[in-house]
Amino acid sequence: MALFGTDRRILALAMARMADGVGNSFLIIVLPLYIASGIVEGRTFGLTESMIIGIVLSLVGFVSSFSQPFTGRVSDRTGRRKPYILFGLGGLTAANLLYLFAGSYLSLIAVRALQGVSIAFIIPTSVALVNELAGAGTRGGNMGVYNTFRLIGFGAGPIAAGALVNAGPYSLLGISLGGFEATFYVAAGAAALGFALVSYLVHDPAELSKAGGDLSVDVFADGGGLDPVFTLGIASLFMAIGIALFATLQPEVNARLDQNSTWFGVQFAAFIIAQVFLQVPVGRASDRWGRKPFILGGLVLLAPSTLAQGIVLDSWLMLAVRFVQGIAGAMVFAPALALAGDLATGGDSGTKLSVLTMAFGLGVALGPLSAGFLVSLGFVVPFAFGAALALCGLVLVYTQVEETVGEEAPAPDSKSAPQD
Structure with missing residues (x-):
């Protein structure tokens, strides 16, 4: 079934990217506050706090960007998209939970690197899947749908993150959660929701074959x-x-x-x-x-x-x-x-x-x-x-x-x- 000319699998993939986009953009607001709060300790190697924040925020972009040609190529070689998207969403869920245990600057950088690698498995394979599910006459429109949902998630995340941190602590089923903890759980839940959507609603095209040659x-x-x-x-x-x-x-x-x-x-x-x-x-x-x-x-x-x-x-x-x-x-x-x-x-x-x-x-x-x-x-x-x-x-x-x-x-x- 299609909605407004868009394949439901593309809509599901777009909604999955919107969900993980919310979680990822949460961290743009939360991590600087988390570092500045004094919770994170350890060696700074002579770097100022602002420099550490800059490294932590930009690391995902660099790791993800340089990894994407390799993940895209592997998915072409194997003729599969969905398993790599799920692998990336699973890694993203785990990385967002690991922030709860990142008490040092080095551990925070390690978690960010894991997050970058996970994103590298999601982006090129999901865009490639949209490309293959869309016909030649609808490719631009479907790319637009995919990007729109992703941007909605990315834009909504920072607004929700600030409110979530400031409204803490929370009590859930008798368990007390601080604002930072709640944010990391929500970010992990958003990635897990994306994982569920792709698992149940998205399938590789039957005609997709392994790429040969150079x-x-x-x-x-x-x-x-x-x-x-x-x-x-x-x-x-x-x-x-x-x-x-x-x-x-x-x-x-x-x-x-x-x-x-x-x-x-x-x-x-x-x-x-x-x-x-x-x-x-x-x-x-x-x-x-x-x-x-x-x-x-x-x-x-x-x-x-x-x-x-x-x-x-x-x-x-x-x-x-x-x-x-x-x-x-x-x-x-x-x-x-x-x-x-x-x-x-x-x-x-x-x-x-x-x-x-x-x-x-x-x-x-x-x-x-x-x-x-x-x-x-x-x-x-x-x-x-x-x-x-x-x-x-x-x-x-x-x-x-x-x-x-x-x-x-x-x-x-x-x-x-x-x-x-």
Whole structure:
């Protein structure tokens, strides 16, 4: 059974990602508070508390990003997706519970590394499965559905986490739980819910076979120039760096605009809100009118909306440019994944799509580090850097990537997604 043209297995997978997204984003808010609370002790190796927090938060992104090409390739070789998704969700559940016992900085870093490896098993295999379950004429729309649910979970998590920590301690069946303990249990429960949804509602396509031949990622195309999937990966990296600059600069932004943290939270959320509302319609439009125009349009919009964040001096204007940046991101996300999926043949979806997911995760990890370094040169500098990267991505996609949706391609409503 399908809902609004989306295969129920894709909906189940999207809801599973929403559930584990809630748990993962919980920790973005909770772990800095957990470290600062004094509960975590042990050797700091001369690092300041803020540096330790930065390492702990960014570690997942680096470990996950560099592991994804390997997990995607293994799933292609074995011709299976679901077992690796379940393995990752199981590892994520265990990692979230292990935070309860992480009393030292080293143990906290070890748990974060486990979490990163677990996520690496989930992301490329789940995106590859969406790619294979969706038909050629619905790939963009289905990628949009998948990304929308994931973003809803990621956006809701931090709001719920702050409330959960502050409202503690709790008493449950006579057992007292502190705010941090309750948060780790909820994060583990969210991952476990994702595990249950995938277990009972998601199945690998019957026609999925083991990939043969060379699964290495090409940098250059056979006819010269860069490989289109590699090019999309570079563009995704540049985009992710640009959109991740803002989060690190909260003190500087608030001081510059003379605003409080509530304003900053609303501005941060504006990007996600735009994504949630536009991912599906943009993805479906790319099924009908082509992938490349939307990717190019998004990168064109990304450059000025990123640069403007370093220029505006009003909180409302910052809210507006953040929303516009969200529109730009929505125009790139789903169409880029769909275009890479169009180019995947012979069961190599995991390998090809992992190039984009790895690049995006790496960009999200590098963005905050770039912002922290470049802001010392001037407030506008990190945003100018992000805008320049967006323009570089624009040139690369324009010159190195060809359209995959031809005039003969079926419209989204003329071919529904595969059914169970």
